[in-house]
Amino acid sequence: MEKQPHLLLWKAVFVLIMIGLGFGIYAGSKSIDYTWRWERIPQYIINTEATTVRSPFDGSATIEKGNKLVVTSDYGDDPLVIEKFDNLLVSNGDLVFEGDPLVEVENWNIGPLTWGLVMTLQLSVVSLVFAVVIGLFAGLARISTNPALRYLSVTYIELIRGTPLLVQIFIFYFFIGTVLDLDRFTAGVAALSVFTGAYIAEIVRSGIQSISPGQMEAARSLGMNYVQAMVNVILPQAFKRTLPPMAGQFINLIKDSSLVSVISITDLTKAGREVVSSTFAPFEVWFAVALMYLVLTGALSWAIQRLEKRLSASD
């Protein structure tokens, strides 16, 4: 407890360093005469630009109660009724001619960055599911007593871990993708899940091997077969123990998914590149993109921490 004043001091040091870093970024951009245009960014996330509704015919406008605009035609066309709008551009009793602006409606269009985020999320979730399945089986094969399974698993793991993901993505897209006629998304998911699966296999293996052999013996002595013992006794314990490294691997997967932009999948990173070329505001865009990745990875690690807490009931 007597350390308390020191703790406060170091917390203050932390805050000062963070402020210093922020100032450094600001000063850095000043020194290169960069003009920040943050106002250009939101429309690429959610586009709320108003669209104007124009009169399709000549007639007169009446505003009925409940804020309903009715335009009756001079030539017997069906009257135009607009119930939802954001800005009224005519007043009650106005004569309107064809093409006159009537109201403005604010449309909530999802911008390209959000579409990119959705694509990144899709890629990550689908790849994650496959990666876990691949990793689980490869990890089990890795510790199998059957040499064929074991060597297959070792070969797979070494091959994947020994080559760069970017190269694997190209191989999956240009070679395997062409042979099997895969679309971009499938090729991207395949590359990501095969890559991540190799790392998960090692995590699964170390998790299972960290469980005391007595657990398997106890389960088998109760009449369970190997699969029952694995599913009911070993894997639940290994799962809990491997959650922290798994979380790291899942977060890596989300970040690695940015590499599939090289095969023209419009994920968050590729969307960022496109937005940069139309806004000429690279700093803002890349900061925004980084923040959006942080939201994804932050949410994931929060969820896994929650799960860890829930599973710690038996500790």
Added chain:
Amino acid sequence: MTNMTDKSIIQARNIEKIYSNGCHALKNVSLDINRGEVVVIIGPSGSGKSTFLRTLNQLESISDGSIHIDEVSLTDRKTNINKVREEVGMVFQSFNLFPHKTALGNVVLSPMKVKKKARTVAEQEGRELLKKVGLAERMNNYPSHLSGGQQQRVAIARALAMHPKIMLFDEPTSALDPEMVGEVLDVMKSLASDGMTMVVVTHEMGFAREVADRVVFMEDGELVFEESPERFFSSDNPRLQRFLGQVL
């Protein structure tokens, strides 16, 4: 002899166990155990007594010889070892409770997964068993919240939940603090008086003297000597004398 085999629920004949590193752990061990009999195996550490016990449910394979449990051969390739293990409960020195399950969860797991009992039925039986070992109040505790003695009693209840015909005990009290040894031995005694066939590897000479029908002495992988407790502890076999001199 026919009479003898009729009664024997465990027949171990000429068992040899040689590990791949060349260690000769069991040398020509033969032992018949009758239904309802309590056999205590004692001997110095490294004498092969635990190894022998573990061959009886094939946690340890044998290099030569034969084992029959209730007339089922364990060395026969056609034997489903999982079926045999349902009949042979085992209690370990280090408890080996499943840490991710509560006491009751430990007890009901195998009846539900192996015998496919409904949860309600398994839990009903599980509660009875835990009450029997004196843990009615601790049913929903995780192993990490139980003392060593309590954990070992849960382990006994877990083994009993499969309704085994035979119970194997591998030094069940060796990992316990001295004050907890009694509670576990009491459960084992009541199990013996219920007529359970038990094979117990232990250093508890008091238990051997009091509960055993037969005491077996093993040394260097050999079964040296087997006798009723009275004759066993008054024997003048020099190897036994030397061992008893060390432990008593």
